[in-house]
Amino acid sequence: MIKKIVLLCIILLAFSSIGFAALSTADTLTPDSPLYPTALYLEEAQTGLTRSNMGKALLQLNFAERRINAMEAVLENGRPELLDELVAANRKHLENAQELTDMASDGPDFDKVVELVTQAHERRQERLQEILDYKDIPDAARAGIQKAMENQVKAFENFCETRCRVQERIQERSQVRTQEEPDSNEEELDDEDEDTDVNIPGDINTPNPGGGPPEDLPGKGHNSHPKGR
Incomplete structure (x- = not known):
């Protein structure tokens, strides 16, 4: 019931003017924006409503990408003092993604996630390096970005x-399945041997059960017609 109420509130917020604005600009929102807290709340709610741990991990990677977008935005806007908050948020998203990935490592889509995570890692490293190339970055912020790259x-x-x-x-x-399969096959063969009746044809020279001489068989040189007088 509580989950349904939360979902309804999120839907109402998303379709409100504030929610719509936060969603439409979420990729580049910076901490000095009045919509920034709303965007963070929507991210948290979206993660909570996602069922699979792998889906949550991918969301956290996406949110980390948003924080990098915001780093570029604050530098372009001349607000490098906001970098520390964004670097900390980026680090937190990566930690959450790692924890969720460990929990979902037995999932059926893990191979696909491996590819996505690898691509995202390379892209994030390149973008953070580009941010470091900005000249007007305070020393503290530069150290924070370098720490983010290490993280x-x-x-x-x-x-x-x-x-x-x-x-x-x-x-x-x-390997366990491979070892178990031969045993099961041998059991099946044993069952088949027990259930199979082997019919061996009797010897044609075996005497009659009544004890008399064997009946004449064709092709053995016996003359079936009586001799002439």
Whole structure:
């Protein structure tokens, strides 16, 4: 019931003028915007309403990308003092994404997510490096961005370790199934041998059950007609 109420509030907020404006400009909103808190609330609500951990992880990566967009925006607007808040938010999104990825490592779409995360990591590193190339960046903000790049590298390394663990588990399960299959096949063959009746034809020279001489068989040189007198 509570979840439905929250969902209804989000829908009403999203279709309101404030919510619509926050959604339409969410990719470039900066902390000095009056719509910034609304955009953060909508992001949090969207994550809460997403069922799969993998879907939540992808959302967190998307939100981290938004914070990088905001870093570029504040530099272009001459507000580099806002970089620290955005760097911290970016780091938090990456930490959340890593935790959710670990929880969802057994999911069916993990291979697809591996590709998406790899591409996103490379793109984020390139963009952060471009931000560092700005001349009017305070030393504290520059150090924060460099730290963010280091955190992204660590997060990606942790993700790669998770991927390796998943691959090892898949190989172990495959080996277990391979070992179990021959045993089951042998059991099936044994069952078939027990159920099969082998009919061996009797010897044609076997005497009659009544004890008399064997009946004449055609093709054995016996003359079936009586001899002439």
